Amino acid sequence: MRNLVEAMAKALVDRPEEVAVKEVDGEKTTVFELRVAATDLGKVIGKQGKTARAMRTILGAAGTKIGKRCVLEILE
Numbered sequence: 001m002r003n004l005v006e007a008m009a010k011a012l013v014d015r016p017e018e019v020a021v022k023e024v025d026g027e028k029t030t031v032f033e034l035r036v037a038a039t040d041l042g043k044v045i046g047k048q049g050k051t052a053r054a055m056r057t058i059l060g061a062a063g064t065k066i067g068k069r070c071v072l073e074i075l076e
Contacts, residue, residue: 001023001062005055014043019034019035022035035076036074041074052072052074059072
């Protein structure tokens with residue numbers, strides 16, 4: 001799952017070397033904290049948050065398959 005988030009983010013940004021994903025596990029929920037370069041933040045979020053919403057939807061669908069709730073947080 002972490003690799004999925006990382007691959008999606010690296011495909012969107014200009015500086016893929018600055019993409020970092022931290023995974024925080026809980027009992028039923030896993031939180032993925034995504035950090036990108038400040039200049040790439042807009043590309044990951046997208047217009048009106050559509051890109052971020054799409055990434056969260058994909059992550060949620062993949063999480064359902066393994067029986068865990070997955071949450072994506074985009075950090076500055």
